Amino acid sequence: MKILLIYPYSIDKRIQEDDISVVPMGLYYIGALLKENHYDVEILNFYDLDKDSPIIRNILVEKKPNLIGFSILHANRWGGIEIARIARDIFPDVRIVFGGIGATFLWEHLLVHFKEIDFVITGEGEYSFLNLLESLQGKIALNVEDIEGIAFRDGERVKKNEARNHIQDLNKLPNPARYFTYQHLSLTRGCPGCCSFCGSPQFWGRGVRFHSPDYFVDQLDILYKKGVTFFYFSDDTFTLKKKLVIEICQKIIERNLHISWSAISRVNYINEEILLWMRKAGCTQISYGVESGSEKIRNKLNKAIKTDDIKKAFALTVKYGILARAYFIYGCPGENEITIQETIDLIQQIKPLSIIFYILVLFPGTALYEDFKQRLKLDDDIWLNRVEDIPYFETDPDLPGEAVVDFGKKLRFSYYDNIHGFADNISLADKKELYAYHADFYSRLGMTFSHGDYAGIDKIKYKDRTAAGLYQKALDYYPDHRAYLGLGIIQQKCGMYEESASTLKQGVSHYPESEPLNICLGITWMNLGKYDEALSCLLKFQDSKDAVGHIANCYKALGDTQQEMLFMEKLRFI
Incomplete structure (x- = not known):
């Protein structure tokens, strides 16, 4: 029996997809329990598709499911319905099961209005889903009417069985990470x-x-x-x-x-x-x-x-x-x-x-x-x-x-x-055991201002200045890689090349094998016209696409046409 567990797409598209892109944990727990009981089950994340995507039909044809379970929050209920219709068009006998918080609270609505849905799992779904499969296959002497935590269609009527008691010992569930x-x-x-x-x-x-x-x-x-x-x-x-x-x-x-x-x-x-x-x-x-x-x-x-x-x-x-x-x-x-x-x-x-x-x-x-x-x-x-x-x-x-x-x-x-102002007025615990963690904290926050979420918001003021201050505070605690890189880049942007070189040299002394620190330092040396120093950094990573173009430019500035052409040719094939 081939089973697909699908997380469907939502109705509205998002600019940021963080809140809709993640498969709910419940699917992994159900999938693990089914695998422990020797079922052929796959989990598919369809959050970024829509009903017109040929990928859906192609995957369903390839997988040939006998039963499909859909994880329904609420925003994705129509996605589940549309995928169920596609599946039923391809495989008229495929069984369709809805579950999750959205299906639990709308079980009657869904079964009454959408004939594609055969069953709804209400509440905690692991054992209700397993029992449903076992019942459909005749592996247990339970009719669907006797399975706790199930709603279903009985002719023209819809029925909901008694709720299943919550799982008290969560450790009895198979570990999904396996x-x-x-x-x-x-x-x-x-x-x-x-x-x-x-x-x-x-x-x-x-x-x-x-x-x-x-x-x-x-x-x-x-x-x-x-x-x-x-x-x-x-x-x-x-x-x-x-x-x-x-x-x-x-x-x-x-x-x-x-x-x-x-x-x-x-x-x-x-x-x-x-x-x-x-x-x-x-x-x-x-x-x-x-x-x-x-x-x-x-x-x-x-x-x-x-x-x-x-x-x-x-x-x-x-x-x-x-x-x-x-x-x-x-x-x-x-x-x-x-x-x-x-x-x-x-x-x-x-x-x-x-x-x-x-x-x-x-x-x-x-x-x-x-x-x-x-x-x-x-x-x-x-x-x-x-x-x-x-x-x-x-x-x-x-x-x-x-x-x-x-x-x-x-x-x-x-x-x-x-x-x-909030970022400028942070007070951290003066515990030496936390100094490296404090550096990590400041550099992460600095990155938010210089390259992350806040960097793209025009209404936030003093982003580079704030980030630079945070990176420096990080380095006051500990030689943090992210802080050296972030501060060196900001100093580059501001034309402070001597300061950038000093910062990045310190970073390279702590992290000599760091590709981003060496390349960034190489670029700073180039801006200072120190091409031999730049090559000493860049040639460590001469197979990196991020370094090769800069290496070619260094040789061009030094008048070494042969090496320049060699690295320009190399750039074509990286």
Whole structure:
């Protein structure tokens, strides 16, 4: 039996695809469980395709699936439907299964309106999916009607079986890293919060379940040996259990896993000890859901955090050389100029080094969505429209759309006006054991201003000056490769070639085999007219496309036509 697990494309295209390009972890867990039970299963990421892409049909024809499972969040439900139609056109007998948070909360809507869908897995999907396959193949004495966590079509009616109990011992699940390669992983399932805009409480339940430290670090270890060095810990609240997180960090260090990773947490589950261990184990960023500077708005969102905890969490996180990122939501019930100013004021106090601003939108499975349906006397058939979500302001006559757009601009422009000041006023813990980590922190942040996200935003002021200052602060702590390179490039751009040569020479003395440092130093020597010195750097990498053109130009300046032509010819074939 050939099984495909597909992550479909979303309705709307994105400028930045980070939030839609990643296959949900649930597919890897299901895939691993199926492989453990000797099923032929593949996971396909179709996030960047559309219904007119010939790739979809070609892959389906090649794979010849007997059953296809689709991971449905919400924005990609129409992608799943369209791919299912293509599959059914090619293979009329192929079975189609939808699952995931989007399918769980719209199971009836999907089965009633889309005949392509045979089954919906509701809730946690691993064992329901496995039991469904076993039932369809006659491997177990269970009819579909008896499988927990399944919804299906019975003639003209649709039925939903009893919910399956949550998996209490997550360690019993096969380790997905044995079969697949990925960067996003989770220690937990569930969240202690009950935010009204989030579907997690209803999907996972209010309790939080945990993998053991060994299970979690085994995943990292296997993936690290496959070449993965950066990870996203995608838990709602990674730091919920202090002792558990510290043990994980200690095991990462003990196993010599030279990795970097980011995490998500809540401001009321953080302290200095946990931050110290997280930084030493490779954590470079923690994202916190702040949502609003207005306590009134946070209460309406059921975001049970205090302003003092927010301030403390951001100060401590940066103190240990971890970038503190803030999530804010605007366009909320009761939003106005006063609440937006309260958010701006809080941002000024906590000085986040990264922010993501979202407009409040409504999704099935959330308290706000249920309130919306009751207020407007609507049902789930609103999702027959090809929309990814419902902006809250479209449902509230007291919140004009133009005002919400202006709120977003005001928030972003205020942040852009001040981010350079936030970066200039960082205070780090004076612990010698952290000096190398502090250098890494400053150089990463510097790169954000000189080459990363902030470099392309015109409204952010003093980008090169800020980046140069951050690179220099990094070097004051430790000879950081990224800092030497970044500072040397900025000095080049400013025509400060003597200073650039000094910076890059120091970098090369610490990292003599670094291609980017040597090439950058070679270019600086060329700008100073010191072509022999330039060649001493560039010829170390004479097979590199980045160096060969500069080598040819050096020989041209030195009047060595034969060597110039030799390297120009070489450039053609690299």
